[in-house]
Amino acid sequence: xxxxxxxxxxxxxxxxxxxxxxxxxxxPFEASWVLPGGFVEQDExxxxxxxxxxxxxxxxxxxxxxxIGLYDDPDRDKRGNVSAAYRCSxxxxxxxxxxxxxxxxxxxxxxxxPNMGFDHRQIVADALSAYRSSQ
Amino acid sequence: xxxxxxxxxxxxxxxxxxxxxxxxxxxPFEASWVLPGGFVEQDExxxxxxxxxxxxxxxxxxxxxxxIGLYDDPDRDKRGNVSAAYRCSxxxxxxxxxxxxxxxxxxxxxxxxPNMGFDHRQIVADALSAYRSSQ
Numbered sequence: 223x224x225x226x227x228x229x230x231x232x233x234x235x236x237x238x239x240x241x242x243x244x245x246x247x248x249x250p251f252e253a254s255w256v257l258p259g260g261f262v263e264q265d266e267x268x269x270x271x272x273x274x275x276x277x278x279x280x281x282x283x284x285x286x287x288x289x290i291g292l293y294d295d296p297d298r299d300k301r302g303n304v305s306a307a308y309r310c311s312x313x314x315x316x317x318x319x320x321x322x323x324x325x326x327x328x329x330x331x332x333x334x335x336p337n338m339g340f341d342h343r344q345i346v347a348d349a350l351s352a353y354r355s356s357q
Numbered sequence: 358x359x360x361x362x363x364x365x366x367x368x369x370x371x372x373x374x375x376x377x378x379x380x381x382x383x384x385p386f387e388a389s390w391v392l393p394g395g396f397v398e399q400d401e402x403x404x405x406x407x408x409x410x411x412x413x414x415x416x417x418x419x420x421x422x423x424x425i426g427l428y429d430d431p432d433r434d435k436r437g438n439v440s441a442a443y444r445c446s447x448x449x450x451x452x453x454x455x456x457x458x459x460x461x462x463x464x465x466x467x468x469x470x471p472n473m474g475f476d477h478r479q480i481v482a483d484a485l486s487a488y489r490s491s492q
Contacts, residue, residue: 225398225399226363226364226396226397226398226399227363227364227396227397227398227399228361228362228363228364229361229362229363229364229429229439261361261362262361262362262429262439263360263361263362264360264361264362264431264437265431266431267429267430267431268427268429268439289427292403292424292427292441294364294397294402294403294441295402296399296400296401296402302399304364304397304403306427306429
């Protein structure tokens with residue numbers, strides 16, 4: 223059996239200069255703060271999955287603004303997953319609330335981020351760097 | 358069991374204005390022309406896999422020049438695979454030869470491409486468009 227790498231997606235959602243993170247309620251990185259996201263399923267694109275997972279985990283509809291990058295360091299996730307990360311924005315001023323896989327949802331100052339799981343701190347840094355350079 | 362999408366990679370190798378394609382010797386798209394590429398394995402990045410697969414299939418060392426895009430239309434491959442595509446160049450003037458998975462290797466004029474498998478015609482078009490706009 224070939225050991226393939228599964229595609230996941232993560233959403234960097236910025237609002238008023240702060241970034242949305244959720245606290246995970248399951249391993250790996252249980253109780254760490256992470257970006258909303260998850261596995262891309264067979265019938266959807268990575269952008270579709272980013273929108274679906276954000277709805278499932280933090281209860282908001284987002285629009286995908288920009289591809290940030292493909293995060294594929296073999297050491298980023300012991301399960302071997304790769305992430306396609308997108309910068310997203312919340313539609314219609316909805317308020318995020320913790321749903322599946324999350325015990326808390328909070329907005330954080332990108333210069334004062336909590337302990338984060340996977341390589342999500344790097345994804346946030348890359349997202350904000352790309353965003354600022356396009357302004 | 359979650360139906361995840363596996364990550365693969367494809368290489369667009371341009372030389373003297375022509376693009377390298379191989380004729381596949383196995384399904385899907387058996388006997389169609391495609392880009393060199395294949396599954397990203399657990400211990401490597403997509404760029405690593407692009408270099409390894411090109412060596413295995415057409416016998417040349419390449420350097421990866423540029424990320425072209427993530428090809429994730431659910432209809433692109435009935436097995437559900439997603440491709441990270443890269444523009445590559447051949448190192449040291451090596452001559453491509455068909456090896457694993459290939460019955461033939463040829464260079465094609467991008468304006469006169471043969472019958473191609475997957476969405477590889479689109480990947481070639483995107484690669485050359487990005488390349489030309491950066492000149």
